[in-house]
Structures are given as C-alpha cells and as structure tokens.
Amino acid sequence: MTENAPPNSARRRIGLILVAGLAGMAVGLAGVYGIGTLGSNAGGDKACRAAVELAKKLAPLARGEVAAVAVAKRPLKLPELAFLDAGGKPLTLEHWRGRTVLLNLWATWCVPCRKEMPALDGLERRLGGARFEVVAVNIDTRDPDKPKAFLREIGVNKLAYYADSTAKVFQDLKETGRAFGMPTTLLIDPNGCEIGTMAGPAEWASEDAIKLIQGALGES
DSSP: OOTTOOOHHHHHHHHHHHHHHHHHHHHHHHHHHOHHHHHHTTTOOGGGHHHHHHHHHHGGGOOGGGTTOEEOSSOOBOOOOEEEETTOOEEEGGGGTTSEEEEEEEOTTOHHHHHHHHHHHHHHHHHOSSSEEEEEEEOOOSOTHHHHHHHHHTTOOSSOOEEOTTOHHHHHHHHTTOOSSSSEEEEEOTTSBEEEEEESOOOTTSHHHHHHHHHHTTOO
16 A cells, blocks of 8 residues: 555545446436436336337338338337417317327428328328328428418318427427438327337328338228
8 A cells, every 4th residue: 555545444435425426427417318217218108019019010011112111119109299270279199099190290391391292192082081190280480371372282182281380399209209300200009109200201102101001000
C-alpha cells in the first residue's frame, strides 16, 4: 500500500458511492430516454398480443407491392390519435373500435402521397365496409380547401375526408417510433393495436395489398 492510499474501509465506501452514483445516473437516463419503460413493458400491451399473432400469420402476405410492410413484432397499443372529419367533428381511433383500419397520413406537399391516393381510394372501394375502412388523414397545415380540391381533381371520391391541420397525429406516431416521413401507413386491428406499419407509398389497390387486408380480416 502506498503512503497516501486510503484504507480498505475507505476504498469500499468510495466504491459504494460510485456504484450508487452510476445507478442514479441510469435511472435518470431511463426517465429521459424511456429505457425503464422498455424494460418494464417488454411484453407490451396484453390486449394487443392477438394482433402480434395475426401479424405473424400475415408476414408471408407482405410481399410484392406491399413487401415493405413491417409486421408487428411486439404488442403495441396505438395512442388515441385525434383528428377531424369533413364536417369538423373531432374523432379519435376509438371511433373505429371493432373495425380493422388502414390509417394513412398524407399531405398535398408530399409527392408520393399524391400519387398514392388513387390506390387508397381503390382499396376502400373494393374492401371498405362495416369491418374495414381506409382512414386517410390529411396533415396540410395551411389552406384546408387545397387537399379537398386536390382529391376532387383526381377523382378520389370513395375515401372519407379526415384532417389534422396541426399535424399532431404525425408527431404522436413519431413518438411511438411509427412515423419518420410521409406517407406513413398503419394497419390497425379492431382493438386499436398495430398489425403492421409501412413507411413510404404502396400500390394499395394491387392484388398483393388486397390479399394482405383480406388476411387481416380473416378472409383469406
């Protein structure tokens, strides 16, 4: 032992202080970055486990035009995303409880979104009904008449009009790690749970997409 080295008991106290400090730092980081949440909720929302099982069955159908669909790997209950209908009535995902939904976020300034709208309209025309709806939410933040005029011009008339001029619906999905750019599309089960997520456009009126949605509805 060198002349200035602390005794063993002092070294032990210093070690304990360092360990405690590191533990406190870890807790602090968990609070900031959500590390603790990831650990405590590793199993996800129990109500959404069936959605993950369904996603596993649908994985082989995520091919061709919808090959970029990422099926759910763990249970995820989506937040109560809020937006307005064409008449300005406030809605959340709860409105579609009991129905399967293909939620799409789009804007007129997003070129791939504009190209995708006729396909979404075609999907709604073919499969839309009491059990399924394409819910396309516009997030233009300025002129509310512009997106409506655009849809009329290209002949999209089967889709109901929904909008969120604050774009908060995008931010809410971004916080859950489900939105990074536009367009963003999510396949959601009747309990509001994620089945799959698509980043970017797809040919939603294609036979590949039809089979995927029919599989989600138990029709394949």
